[in-house]
Amino acid sequence: MGLSDVLNAARDAMAAQTFGITVTGQNVSNVNTPGYVRRQALLETRDMGPNSFGGVQAAGIQRVADRFVNQRHLALTGQSGEASTRDQLLGQAEALFNDFGGTGLGTSLNALFSSFSAVAASPTDLTTRSAVLQNAQSFSEQVRTASTQLQNFRTDLFSQARELTGQVNAKLDSVAELSGRINQAHATGEEAADLEDKRDAALVELGGMVEIHTYTDGNGQLVVQGPGVTLMQGEVARHLSIDIGDDGKLKVLANNVNGTSSSGNDITAHLTAGQLSGVLTVRDHDVVDMQSDLDAFAFNVAGQINSVHAAGFGLDGSGGRPLFALGGTQAGAAASLNLNAALKDHPELLGASSSPGELPGNATQATALAKLGSTPIAALGDLDPGQAYARIVGSVGQRKADAAATLDTRQAMTAQVEAMRQSISGVSLDEEMVSLSKFQRAFQAASRVFTTADQMLEELLNTVGR
Amino acid sequence: MRIADNMRFDTVQRSLSALRSRQATLTGQISSGSRIGAPSDDPAAASRLTRIAAQSARTADYRSTISTVRSDLELSEAGLAQASDLMVRAKELALQGSNGSLTADDRRMLANEVETIQKQFLSTANTRGSRGFLFSGNLTNKAALDDSGNYLGDSSEHEVEISPGVTTSVSVTGAEAFTSAGGADAYATLSALRTALESNDAEGAAHTLTDLETSRAQIVRTQAKTGLIMNRLDSADEALSTTALELDRRRSTLGDVDPFSALSELNQLSTTLQQAIAVARTTLGTGNNDTF
Numbered sequence: 001m002g003l004s005d006v007l008n009a010a011r012d013a014m015a016a017q018t019f020g021i022t023v024t025g026q027n028v029s030n031v032n033t034p035g036y037v038r039r040q041a042l043l044e045t046r047d048m049g050p051n052s053f054g055g056v057q058a059a060g061i062q063r064v065a066d067r068f069v070n071q072r073h074l075a076l077t078g079q080s081g082e083a084s085t086r087d088q089l090l091g092q093a094e095a096l097f098n099d100f101g102g103t104g105l106g107t108s109l110n111a112l113f114s115s116f117s118a119v120a121a122s123p124t125d126l127t128t129r130s131a132v133l134q135n136a137q138s139f140s141e142q143v144r145t146a147s148t149q150l151q152n153f154r155t156d157l158f159s160q161a162r163e164l165t166g167q168v169n170a171k172l173d174s175v176a177e178l179s180g181r182i183n184q185a186h187a188t189g190e191e192a193a194d195l196e197d198k199r200d201a202a203l204v205e206l207g208g209m210v211e212i213h214t215y216t217d218g219n220g221q222l223v224v225q226g227p228g229v230t231l232m233q234g235e236v237a238r239h240l241s242i243d244i245g246d247d248g249k250l251k252v253l254a255n256n257v258n259g260t261s262s263s264g265n266d267i268t269a270h271l272t273a274g275q276l277s278g279v280l281t282v283r284d285h286d287v288v289d290m291q292s293d294l295d296a297f298a299f300n301v302a303g304q305i306n307s308v309h310a311a312g313f314g315l316d317g318s319g320g321r322p323l324f325a326l327g328g329t330q331a332g333a334a335a336s337l338n339l340n341a342a343l344k345d346h347p348e349l350l351g352a353s354s355s356p357g358e359l360p361g362n363a364t365q366a367t368a369l370a371k372l373g374s375t376p377i378a379a380l381g382d383l384d385p386g387q388a389y390a391r392i393v394g395s396v397g398q399r400k401a402d403a404a405a406t407l408d409t410r411q412a413m414t415a416q417v418e419a420m421r422q423s424i425s426g427v428s429l430d431e432e433m434v435s436l437s438k439f440q441r442a443f444q445a446a447s448r449v450f451t452t453a454d455q456m457l458e459e460l461l462n463t464v465g466r
Numbered sequence: 467m468r469i470a471d472n473m474r475f476d477t478v479q480r481s482l483s484a485l486r487s488r489q490a491t492l493t494g495q496i497s498s499g500s501r502i503g504a505p506s507d508d509p510a511a512a513s514r515l516t517r518i519a520a521q522s523a524r525t526a527d528y529r530s531t532i533s534t535v536r537s538d539l540e541l542s543e544a545g546l547a548q549a550s551d552l553m554v555r556a557k558e559l560a561l562q563g564s565n566g567s568l569t570a571d572d573r574r575m576l577a578n579e580v581e582t583i584q585k586q587f588l589s590t591a592n593t594r595g596s597r598g599f600l601f602s603g604n605l606t607n608k609a610a611l612d613d614s615g616n617y618l619g620d621s622s623e624h625e626v627e628i629s630p631g632v633t634t635s636v637s638v639t640g641a642e643a644f645t646s647a648g649g650a651d652a653y654a655t656l657s658a659l660r661t662a663l664e665s666n667d668a669e670g671a672a673h674t675l676t677d678l679e680t681s682r683a684q685i686v687r688t689q690a691k692t693g694l695i696m697n698r699l700d701s702a703d704e705a706l707s708t709t710a711l712e713l714d715r716r717r718s719t720l721g722d723v724d725p726f727s728a729l730s731e732l733n734q735l736s737t738t739l740q741q742a743i744a745v746a747r748t749t750l751g752t753g754n755n756d757t758f
Contacts, residue, residue: 031471038470091506098504099516100721106516112521120626121534124597124606353604358622361597361604367627373524374630375540386520394513397505404506415480419473426470 003172003460006453013446014056014360016043019058020439027427035201037063037425039193063193065425070200073421074214075205076414078273081208083407085278090400091287093153093304096146097290097396104391105146107137109301113373113385119352120370123363129347133339136323140337143298147334150291157283158242161250164209164276165240171206172224172237175199179222180235210240211273223293228270229254239266249284252276293392299333300340300377301385308372312351319351467648478746479714485651485712485739492732495723502721511720522713524630529706531626532699535636538595539692541640545593545600546689549643549652552583552590553682556656557675559583563663564672573671577663584656588613591640591653597624601640610640615653628702643688644681652681 023041025086030036039061046055099106112135118128123406178199185192188426203224206212211227219235225234231238231254254265306322313319323345327336343349354364380388495501505512562568563576591601591611598606602619609617617640624637642648655677662670 091504092505094504099519100500100502100504100512106519110520114523114527114530116625117531118534121531122596186502355604355622358604358620359607361602361606361624362622364625367625367633370527371627372631373520373527384520386524387517390513390516390520393505393516394509397507397509397512400504400506401509402708415476419476421468422476423468428468428470431468 001423003453003457007450009055010446010453011256012046012057012451014443014450016041016056017439017443017446019043021436021443023061024432024439028429028432029440031427031429035197035204036427037065037193037197037200038427040064051076061191061193063196063425066198067420068266069417069420069424071213073414073417074203075273076410076417077204077207078211080410082273082278082281083403085089085275086282086286087400087403087407089157089278089282090403093150093282093287094204094396094400095288096149096394097329099393105139105142106386107395108135108142109385110373111135113370114138116366116373117370120363120366123352123366124348124360129350129352132350133343133345137339137344140302140324140339143294143334143337147291147294147298147337149349150287151335152292154283154287157279158244158250161242161252161276161279161283164279165252168206168209168276169239171202171209172232172239172274175202175206175222176232176235178236179232183221183235201236209275210249211271211277221258226254226267226268226270226304229265229382249288250280252280269465281416285427290392292331293395293463294334295330295332296380296393297334297385298337299326299330299389301336301380301388302333302379303371304375304385305369308365308368309351311354312369313353313356313359314346314349314351315353315360316349317356317359321349323349323351359448471544471693478742478749481742482739482746485735485742486506489732489735489739490565491736492728495661496725496728496732499588500721501723504569515717517605517719518717522717525706525710525713528627528629529703529710532628532637532703532706533598535624535626536696536699538597538600539636541593541595543689543692543696545590546638546643546685546692548590549587549680550685550689552587556580556583556659557678557682559663560659560678562672562673562753563659564668564675566668568668571580571665573663573666573668580656580660580663582652584615584660586641587653587656587668588615593643601638601643603637603639611653613646615657617641621647628699629706630704632702634695636699638688638691638695643685648686648688650677650680652685655681682698 020041020043023039027038031277042059042062043056044059046057046295096103108215112132112314115128115131115135119125119132122128175231178195182192182195182199185195199222203212203214206224211233213225215223215225219234221235222232223230226238226240229238231240236257238257241253245251250268251266252268252271255265256265268280271280302324303326306324306326309323310320314321322340323343325336325338325340327333338447350366352366352369353359353362354368355362376382376384378387381391383391494503502512504516522641559576559580563573568576588611592609593600599609599619600606601610602608604622604624605619610617612618619640621641623635623639625633625635627633632714637647644652646654655674659671659674659678661667663676729736
């Protein structure tokens with residue numbers, strides 16, 4: 001052990017502290033970088049066995065992250081993604097049944113019954129009779145529009161699901177590509193922290209779209225497990241594709257690894273979190289339920305009105321005419337509801353009278369039509385038309401309110417775990433300030449050691465060299 | 467707990483955005499006066515409000531039906547009152563005509579007056595209302611009496627629903643007021659009187675007195691019936707107006723913003739927001755400037 005060893009040790013020390021300052025600088029620079037995980041400089045003694053001179057070396061940098069917190073974050077991101085998509089989409093669906101903004105389906109339903117009642121009071125007034133036809137027309141238009149818009153909404157959601165699937169696939173590709181580069185870096189002993197940051201960020205984005213969890217296999221390689229299927233393993237990603245089933249519902253399929261799609265890998269039932277699941281739930285549950293509620297409402301209300309109206313007689317003395325053109329089945333009734341074309345512009349044909357012999361003053365049938373407004377319909381759960389519509393409004397509102405409440409809860413939970421993640425992996429400038437001083441002091445001390453050793457050496461040379 | 471820098475910003479941002487969002491909701495509610503802007507704001511209340519809207523509409527329908535048929539009833543009552551006056555006058559003429567001291571010329575003059583009464587009677591019986599001829603039953607497109615006094619209408623009455631589940635007849639027919647179906651045929655009796663007077667038949671004129679009285683009583687009875695129906699309509703309308711008020715009160719309780727509590731919450735919120743901003747300023751302002 002000689003003076004030159006001291007010089008070597010001081011050199012190593014200065015190099016190591018400089019490395020520490022570099023890492024601190026990197027942390028400070030990235031304080032606001034999304035997805036950045038703070039680094040720690042790993043310093044260790046230079047191990048040279050019996051010849052050790054107590055040197056230090058930078059062994060590399062470490063990303064400070066907690067795998068379990070990250071897993072939890074990933075899971076909650078998926079749940080939040082699902083809830084936020086559902087909340088947003090149901091908000092759009094709700095607008096179709098929102099009578100509180102002014103005119104809506106409920107308003108035109110009430111107007112229709114009001115006009116029946118007006119005809120019951122003045123059966124001979126053609127203007128009053130025309131009002132029934134107008135109101136029946138606008139009621140059927142509103143029902144049709146709501147039905148069409150729900151159907152269009154489902155079509156939109158299909159496109160949205162397809163788009164999301166495309167994004168999922170692109171993200172999977174980029175995760176696979178990053179994994180490849182990370183594995184390569186590890187193999188050659190290079191630093192891969194930046195790449196891992198990028199991959200983690202990509203995984204969070206992926207987790208928002210589709211439910212995933214990740215683990216590291218025996219070879220130290222990342223495996224991305226999706227809903228009921230492995231989405232990525234060993235740098236190979238498996239793509240998702242979507243299809244429409246025979247029942248009109250969306251199917252999410254996992255392609256084979258070679259890229260071909262196979263109907264055997266239907267993972268639809270496994271989707272529980274992520275935006276894709278949100279789109280699916282809204283499209284194939286919520287909207288389907290709304291459509292069938294609307295169909296039942298339209299079919300039964302219009303059906304009742306039709307049967308009473310058909311029993312009535314117009315001013316021409318004949319009857320048997322329904323007020324609405326209505327399909328024979330409940331399914332699709334809302335989409336096909338229309339005013340009976342034979343009555344259009346013919347208010348005199350309105351079946352207001354119960355007897356062809358008591359025209360035109362008899363309004364018994366118009367009274368019966370008006371009464372339907374407060375007559376319970378068995379097929380609608382013994383609710384009258386107004387109540388049945390109110391139930392639809394309530395259930396649509398309840399869906400949206402539930403989705404909003406779920407979103408609130410999940411967002412709060414996500415925020416909490418996000419805070420935990422930040423607490424572990426986020427950059428604290430206070431901490432970096434302390435590190436900076438620490439490394440700076442150590443550097444100063446090392447340079448003092450160097451100076452001292454140098455002076456000693458110089459003295460020695462002067463003495464010996466004389 | 468280790469506090470990373472971003473956590474401080476996130477916390478501040480989250481609490482501020484929560485406050486701002488509540489503030490926006492309240493402002494919206496106060497400016498619209500309505501607590502519910504969409505069904506999801508309160509699904510149960512939204513559903514009940516929709517039901518109340520339907521009930522209110524029904525209630526308004528009953529009331530508008532009542533007001534429509536009531537105006538016809540008033541016309542009927544006035545018509546019947548006029549008809550009974552005419553019958554009273556006819557009775558006076560019959561009494562005069564049965565007086566043995568009158569000459570044939572006197573009776574002819576009386577007969578002329580009876581003819582005028584007949585014309586007035588026809589025009590009264592053929593009064594029009596909103597459905598058409600008032601006294602023709604349901605055959606409202608036909609005059610109740612033709613020029614010879616034959617009844618052309620039927621005996622059906624106009625029935626409407628005036629409150630939930632209550633259907634009632636809201637018209638009287640010429641059949642019950644003027645024809646033998648209701649007791650005596652008024653116009654035929656007038657014709658008989660006129661014939662007796664024209665043929666200078668004091669006995670015959672006296673003979674019509676009983677029928678004239680029966681007709682008058684029959685008309686008055688029908689007139690009283692219109693009064694009863696109107697009373698019934700009025701009390702139904704009164705009950706409906708109470709229902710309408712009650713429905714409106716319920717709608718208001720469910721759907722309206724209580725301006726005082728909303729405003730006071732808004733004020734409170736503004737204070738909280740100011741405090742939060744002050745805290746945020748302190749939180750965000752300290753630390754880093756000192757160290758770096």
